[in-house]
Structure formats: structure tokens, C-alpha cells
Amino acid sequence: MKEQNWKIRPITPHDDMRMAYIIRTVMPEFGAGGDGFAINDPEVDWMSRAYNAPRCAYFVVELEGQVLGGGGVAPLEGASNPRICELRKMYFLPALRGQGAGMALIETCLAKARELGFELCYLETLTGMDSAIALYQKAGFRSIDKPMGDTGHGGCDRYFVKSL
Template sequence: MRTGTEPFRIRPIEPRDDAAIAGVIRTVMPEFGATGEGFAINDPEVDWMCRAYRAPRAAYFVVERDGAVAGGGGVAPLLGGDAATCELRKMYFLPELRGLGAGHALMEQCLEAARGFGFRRCYLETLAGMDAARRLYERSGFQRLDAPLGSTGHGGCNAWYARGL
């Protein structure tokens, strides 16, 4: 249970957050070599996240620190997947937000939203070099997969995980 004393605040994305979260994504992804074709940085929805996550069975949350958007993450149906599987999508944090428990708190928020939408499994794609993120996923019950699921279009990702909800 959150106490309200955390040095961050999680809330649903609003239209005013689109530029800020696009900036977070475009700042963090190159830090891990995720540039060019096959990465989420090139998804058109990065510039209009609020609208993209108003779709049925989708939600995106931003994480604020000192009143500024410093991270975010969401869930949506897995493209090309079965109706019971969602994807944890575009979960990124600026360095000043890391190590404060925001990843765990946001993960719980996203998984709770996924359960509320009736999903029974959550899938995600990441990079082998995103070690802290991968540790968070594994601590959150995600298991490594040998191959990708669905049709996300993120061919640059080389690590895949899933967990039951």
C-alpha cells in the first residue's frame, strides 16, 4: 500500500503530458542503444500517447517528480495476440526517478489496470542491456520467454517476458 509520502506521484496520462512523455521516451531509449528501426521510439503514438491509450482496454500512467513528468508506462491489448493477453508498454524513467520505488509502484498500477480490463496474461519486450528493468520484471513475476509473442513491430527488442495475472 502506498503511503502518499513517496517522492513521486503516479496518475493517468492527460493530453498536456504528451510532449513530456515523448521527451522521456526519446531521452531514455538512446541511453540503452534503442534507436533506429524496430524500436518503440519510432512508434507514431509516442507523440500522442494520451489519445493512443484511450483505446478500449488500454491505460497509460505518468510518474511525476517535483511536479514534472519523469516517467511512465501502460498496458494495452497485445497486437497480434490473443484477447486474454496485454502488453506492458513504453515503461521508461529518467535517471532522477530511478531507484525511488517508482518502477515497482507503476508496475503494480499497470498490472491492476490489466486485471481490471479482464486480461489473464501480461507480455513485455525489452533489451538485454536494460538490466535494472529486467530485474524489476523478474521481481514482479515475469518469466523469460524464448521468442516474442504477437506483432508489436519492435524487432529491435531481444528479451521477452510474460506473467499470469
């Protein structure tokens, strides 16, 4: 693992265009384009505003002063319990991968979720995002058979939860 020279911080409006670029660059890399994927969520263009809502937080990861990734938490849409959150829109450009920033970002997001009163964290992804799936499992997420809530991301086919 490389020496840590990245930093995690809350998103600002200045980061919105960069995060939109990152999400729209990374998702097609894994075949996640078109309907049913987060790439088409309207909030992709204004992440700082979307995650400024109650019980939401989004963080970016900078490497040498440049934002190369991000991820956040928000209440799970359509959840049966208001204490369930979703780990959302966690994407890294290749230059940031493999440096420990993914685990650090997950830990940051989960700590914030606990602080916001959540008891369970849900996430969904897709087959083929093998490194991300391995990271989620290493962070203690366990696989479940079907989706929870109503995320609108019908293109995802892998679902995970973690007790907080």
C-alpha cells in the same frame, strides 16, 4: 530507498510532449534507436490519445510536479488470445530511478490490466536494460524464448510474461 515523493496518475494530453521527450531521451541511452524500436512508434507523440482506446491505460509518474516517467498496458497486437496484454512504453529519466516508482507503476498497470479483463501480461525489452529486467523479474515476470504477438519492435531481444 528514498522517501516516496512521487505520484502515479493517468496521462493527460498536457503530458504528451513530455512523455515523447522522455521516451526519445531514455531509449538511446540503452542503444535503442532506429528501426525496430518504440522510439519510432507514431503514438509516442500522442500517448494520451493512443491509450484512450478501449482496454488501454497509460500512467505517468510525477516527482515534485514534473513528469519523469510513465508506462501503460494495451492489448497485445497480433495475439492469439484477446486476454493477453502488453506492458508498454515504460521509461524513467535517471532522477526517478531507484525510488520504488518502477515497481509501483508495474503494480498499477497490472491492476488495471486485471480490471480490463486480461489474464496474461507480456513485455519485451533488450539486453543491456539490466535494471529494468531485474525489476520485471522481481515483479514476477518470467523469461520466455521468443516474442509473442506482432509488436513491430524487432529490435527487442528479451521477452517476459506474467499470469494475472
